[in-house]
Amino acid sequence: MKKNRVQQDISSIIAGCKKGESQSFTELVNAYSNRLYGFFFRLSGNKTTSDDLLSELFVKLVEKIDTFGGGNFDGWIFTVASNIWHDWLRNKFRGDKALAGLKEQTEYETNQQKVTKSDNEILDRLGRELEKIDDETRELIVLRFYSQLSFKEIASIRSEPIGTVLSKVHRGLKKLRQSIGQYNYE
Amino acid sequence: MNNKDENLKELFGKFYDAAGAESAAEDVAQGEKLFVDNPAPQPDAQLLETIKARIYQKLEQRTPHRTIKVYLKAMAAAAAVIVIALLVFQNPPEQSQNGKIITAGFTIPWESSDLEDDTNLSLLAAQVQELEDEVITLKLSENGSDTYNVDELESELLAINDDFWKG
Numbered sequence: 116m117k118k119n120r121v122q123q124d125i126s127s128i129i130a131g132c133k134k135g136e137s138q139s140f141t142e143l144v145n146a147y148s149n150r151l152y153g154f155f156f157r158l159s160g161n162k163t164t165s166d167d168l169l170s171e172l173f174v175k176l177v178e179k180i181d182t183f184g185g186g187n188f189d190g191w192i193f194t195v196a197s198n199i200w201h202d203w204l205r206n207k208f209r210g211d212k213a214l215a216g217l218k219e220q221t222e223y224e225t226n227q228q229k230v231t232k233s234d235n236e237i238l239d240r241l242g243r244e245l246e247k248i249d250d251e252t253r254e255l256i257v258l259r260f261y262s263q264l265s266f267k268e269i270a271s272i273r274s275e276p277i278g279t280v281l282s283k284v285h286r287g288l289k290k291l292r293q294s295i296g297q298y299n300y301e
Numbered sequence: 302m303n304n305k306d307e308n309l310k311e312l313f314g315k316f317y318d319a320a321g322a323e324s325a326a327e328d329v330a331q332g333e334k335l336f337v338d339n340p341a342p343q344p345d346a347q348l349l350e351t352i353k354a355r356i357y358q359k360l361e362q363r364t365p366h367r368t369i370k371v372y373l374k375a376m377a378a379a380a381a382v383i384v385i386a387l388l389v390f391q392n393p394p395e396q397s398q399n400g401k402i403i404t405a406g407f408t409i410p411w412e413s414s415d416l417e418d419d420t421n422l423s424l425l426a427a428q429v430q431e432l433e434d435e436v437i438t439l440k441l442s443e444n445g446s447d448t449y450n451v452d453e454l455e456s457e458l459l460a461i462n463d464d465f466w467k468g
Contacts, residue, residue, distance in 0.1 A: 135363060140356045148349055153341035166348050173352050177359040241339035260336045265307045278316055285313075285325050288332025295335060 125188055132180045144173055151196055154261040158200055158254060160242050172199050190272050193262040197254070244294045252287035259284055 128146065131139025151172060155165040172195060183191050245253055259269055266284070270277040309326035317325055 135360055137357050137360055140360070141353055144349060144352055144356070148344050148352075152344040156341045157336075162342065166344070169344060169348070170352050170355065174355050174359055177356055177363060239339050241335055256332075260333055266312060267307075277312075281313065281316065281325075285329055288335075289328040291335060292328065292332045 129180065129183060129188060132176070133183075140173075140177070143176070147192060148173075150261045150263075151192070154193065154196055154257055155200065157242065157245060157257040157261070159203075160246060164203070168196075168199055168203060172196055175199070187264075187268060189262055190264055190268050193258060193264070194272050197258065200254075240295060241291075244291055247294070248287050248290065252283045255280060255284050256287045256291070 125146070128139050128142045132143055148169065152165055152169050155168040156162065159165055159168070175195070176192075179195060245257070248256070255269065255273075258264070259266070262269075264272070266277055266280055270280045273280065309329055310322050313322035313325040316322075
């Protein structure tokens with residue numbers, strides 16, 4: 116019953132957003148910003164990057180909201196978030212590659228090391244252990260937790276067999292649990 | 302479906318035996334508990350305000366675009382109506398579908414193979430011919446010069462006839 120009410124609330128917020136009502140966008144930001152921020156933060160491990168990605172996502176939604184044709188909005192918005200994350204990774208890779216070709220390569224690498232070090236300093240234990248997991252599995256684990264989607268829905272939006280998704284998430288979480296358990300023991 | 306509604310044991314049971322499914326479900330539940338115990342930071346209030354301000358700005362930019370789109374759609378619809386109207390009025394009526402139906406409506410009785418219809422047609426044609434003759438006669442009788450020419454011609458014929466017998 117409560118779930119249905121929440122779903123109705125979201126539906127009316129989305130309808131308002133489609134009409135271009137600023138109040139509905141405010142409600143959308145209030146409803147989703149924490150989970151989406153957690154998603155970006157656990158993937159990037161960086162607050163500044165998470166700030167930028169969250170801003171980019173919501174501003175993009177103003178244009179994209181008309182393309183939402185019904186169904187599971189959580190699945191849709193986290194798919195948009197995932198696409199933004201992948202775009203950011205691609206741009207970062209291109210930027211890194213271009214910078215690496217410059218003469219100031221040594222200076223850049225030193226700065227990068229500094230940035231990475233400072234990022235790691237603010238990361239909690241979970242963040243540090245997540246960084247050790249491969250990108251694809253990490254994204255699935257983070258998506259599963261913050262989107263609150265079922266395995267079936269995740270498999271559907273990622274176009275992967277449910278068995279593959281289950282296996283990856285299970286293996287990743289088991290590894291995470293073991294490494295953090297070991298950390299606690301030490 | 303929310304992931305909290307999911308029966309993990311049942312789900313893993315499709316891929317593992319009972320013991321394996323239970324163990325895997327436990328691994329996932331405990332692993333996800335790590336995220337609950339170690340929450341990610343939340344976005345700053347300042348960041349959220351900035352995002353909302355950017356959204357409002359974007360919405361304001363979007364409104365004129367929407368208005369222009371509506372105008373363009375209306376103009377396109379009006380242009381389509383004008384083009385269709387021109388096409389309909391410029392074409393001769395018999396070329397249009399309606400024209401064809403009307404023509405067919407007139408021709409159908411004349412194409413009848415019914416003998417009675419053919420007799421009626423002959424009678425009608427004879428009556429038309431009679432009417433035409435009467436009209437010509439009336440026109441001739443109205444015209445004085447024509448009447449005079451006929452009388453003159455008759456007198457001449459009589460004179461020629463008398464002259465012939467007189468030798």
